[in-house]
Amino acid sequence: MPDMGSSxxxxxxxxxxxxxxxxxxxxxxxxxxxxxxxxxxxxxxNIGATNVLRTGNxxxxxxxxxxxxxxxxxxxxxxxxxMGESAALVAGGAAFFGHIFPVWLGFKGGKGxxxxxxxxxxxxxxxxxxxxxxxxxxxxxxxxxxxxALVAAAAxxxxxxxxxxxxxxxxxxxxxxxxxxxxxxNIARIAQGTEPKIGKK
Numbered sequence: 001m002p003d004m005g006s007s008x009x010x011x012x013x014x015x016x017x018x019x020x021x022x023x024x025x026x027x028x029x030x031x032x033x034x035x036x037x038x039x040x041x042x043x044x045x046n047i048g049a050t051n052v053l054r055t056g057n058x059x060x061x062x063x064x065x066x067x068x069x070x071x072x073x074x075x076x077x078x079x080x081x082x083m084g085e086s087a088a089l090v091a092g093g094a095a096f097f098g099h100i101f102p103v104w105l106g107f108k109g110g111k112g113x114x115x116x117x118x119x120x121x122x123x124x125x126x127x128x129x130x131x132x133x134x135x136x137x138x139x140x141x142x143x144x145x146x147x148x149a150l151v152a153a154a155a156x157x158x159x160x161x162x163x164x165x166x167x168x169x170x171x172x173x174x175x176x177x178x179x180x181x182x183x184x185x186n187i188a189r190i191a192q193g194t195e196p197k198i199g200k201k
Contacts, residue, residue, distance in 0.1 A: 010083060011090050018075040018091035022098025022115060025105055026067035027052045030060050040105075048110040050145060068110065069118030071095055076122035085167075092119040093171050100182055111182040113149040116175050120156060124168060130159045143197040146186035153179040 027047040031039045036055045039047055043054035049065035072095045079091035099115040101107040117135070121128025135152035139145065153176040160168045180187070189195035 011087060014079050014083065014087045014090050015094040018079065018094030019098035021071050021075050022095030023102035023104060023109070024071060024098075025102055025109065026071070027064040027110070028105070030064055030067075031055060031057075034060055036060065046110055047105070049114055065114050068099065068114035069121075071099070072115040072117075072119035073122035076119055088123060089168070089171055092123055093174065095119065096175055096178070100178060111149070112175070112179055113153075116153065116179060119175070120172070123171075124160075124163070124165050126163050127156065127160055127165055127168065127172075130163065131156050134159075139198060144190065144195050145198055146183055146195060147190055149179060150183055150187070 025047050027049065028039050031037060031042075031052060034057065036042075036052075036057060039045075039051060039055075043051045045051070049061045049068060052064045053061035055061075072092055075091040075095035076088045080088035096112055096115050096119055098109075100109045100112045102109040117128065117132055120131050131152050134155045135148045138148040138151045142148065156172040156176055157169050160166065160172050186195060
C-alpha cells in the first residue's frame with residue numbers, strides 16, 4: 001500500500017503511540033499479578049524476562065519474553081498496515097525507546113533485547129531471524145546472555161547491509177547503541193570475567 005505515514009505530524013503521532021505501547025512493563029505486571037513480588041527488588045532489578053526467570057517461575061519468564069518482543073512487533077505491524085513503511089520504522093524505534101525508558105517507571109526500564117528482536121523480525125523477517133541466529137550461536141559458544149545480546153545488536157547493522165536492507169541500517173545502529181548503553185555494567189563484568197553464564201545459579 002502507499003506510504004501514507006510520511007508527514008511529521010503523522011510520524012509524531014505514531015511515535016507517541018509506539019512509545020506508549022513499548023512502555024508497558026509486562027515483566028513487572030506479570031510478577032505482581034502472580035504474587036512474585038516487585039521485580040525491581042529481585043536479582044538485577046531489571047524488568048525483563050531474564051530477571052523474571054530469577055523468580056523461579058519459567059512460565060512467567062516466557063510470557064514476559066513473548067510480550068516484550070511482541071509489543072515491538074505489534075507496533076511495527078499496525079503502523080505499517082495503517083500508514084506504510086516509514087511509520088513502521090518510527091513505531092518500532094519508539095516502542096523500543098518506550099521499553100527502556102518507560103514513563104510509568106520514572107524512565108527506568110529494561111535493556112531492550114527482546115523488544116529489539118521482535119522489532120527486527122516484524123520490520124524485516126530475514127534480518128530478524130539472522131540477528132536471532134547470531135544471538136543463539138553466541139549463546140551456545142560463550143554461554144553468556146548479555147554478550148549474545150551485544151553481539152547480535154552489533155551484527156544487525158552489517159547484516160542489514162548484506163541483506164539489501166540499507167534503509168534499516170540507521171535504526172538498527174541507533175537501537176544497537178542504546179542496547180550497549182543499557183548493558184554498561186554487563187560489559188564491565190564481561191571484561192572482568194565475572195559475568196554469570198547461562199544456567200549458572
